[in-house]
Amino acid sequence: MKKVLFVAPVVVFFAIKAQAQDIKTKDVPEIVKQALAKKYPKTSKVTWEKEKGNYEANWGGKSGEETSVQFTPAGAFVEEVNAINVSQLPANVAPYVKSHYNGARIKEAGKVTDAAGKHFFEAEIKGEDLIFDQSGNFVKVD
Numbered sequence: 001m002k003k004v005l006f007v008a009p010v011v012v013f014f015a016i017k018a019q020a021q022d023i024k025t026k027d028v029p030e031i032v033k034q035a036l037a038k039k040y041p042k043t044s045k046v047t048w049e050k051e052k053g054n055y056e057a058n059w060g061g062k063s064g065e066e067t068s069v070q071f072t073p074a075g076a077f078v079e080e081v082n083a084i085n086v087s088q089l090p091a092n093v094a095p096y097v098k099s100h101y102n103g104a105r106i107k108e109a110g111k112v113t114d115a116a117g118k119h120f121f122e123a124e125i126k127g128e129d130l131i132f133d134q135s136g137n138f139v140k141v142d
Contacts, residue, residue, distance in 0.1 A: 020051040028055055035075035054078055068110075081110040081122060089121050090136025100138075101125055 025033070028048050032055045036043065040057075047064055049056040055073065060066030061083060070078035086094075086109045097106055104125040112120040112131070120139065121132040129142040 020049045020056070023048045023050050023055075029073060029075070031075035032071045032073065035071050035077065036069065039077060040069065077115050079112055079114045081112050084109050084111050084121075086123075089123060090132065090134070092136040093121065093123055093130075093132055096132075096136075096138055097123060097125055097130065 025046070025048060036046070036057050043057070043059050045064065046057045046059045049058065051070065053073070054070045056068055056070045058065040058068045063083075066083050068081045072078060086106045088111075089106070089109050094106065097104055106123045106125055108124040110122040112122050114120070119134055121134075121136065122142070123130045123132065131139040131142050133139055
């Protein structure tokens, strides 16, 4: 039993770390860096993460993550997320979070544009991103 209790926190830690992992620019495929440069030619001070098999570039703002974009390993654009104030989320997002997540606090918020040009909102709580449509209706956990 002691082994199970010891192993479980280690497994949880690595599962969390596997979701988003900081990587060095030299470890990003050239095709992904070229796709970023073509779509966002004025970016600077970019940091990289690998998330769910994709490459995420972050830049701007005090935290260096005002804008985040994801590309597949083949360089295809997935989505762009621009940080916004939590107060800029649609009005029904906070009540949804309160009622469905036991009053959890929204830590970060963003406006998402996917590859098809559709717009969504993202609210981060407890390490999860909740996705809402333009009207603030819940869509999914990402």
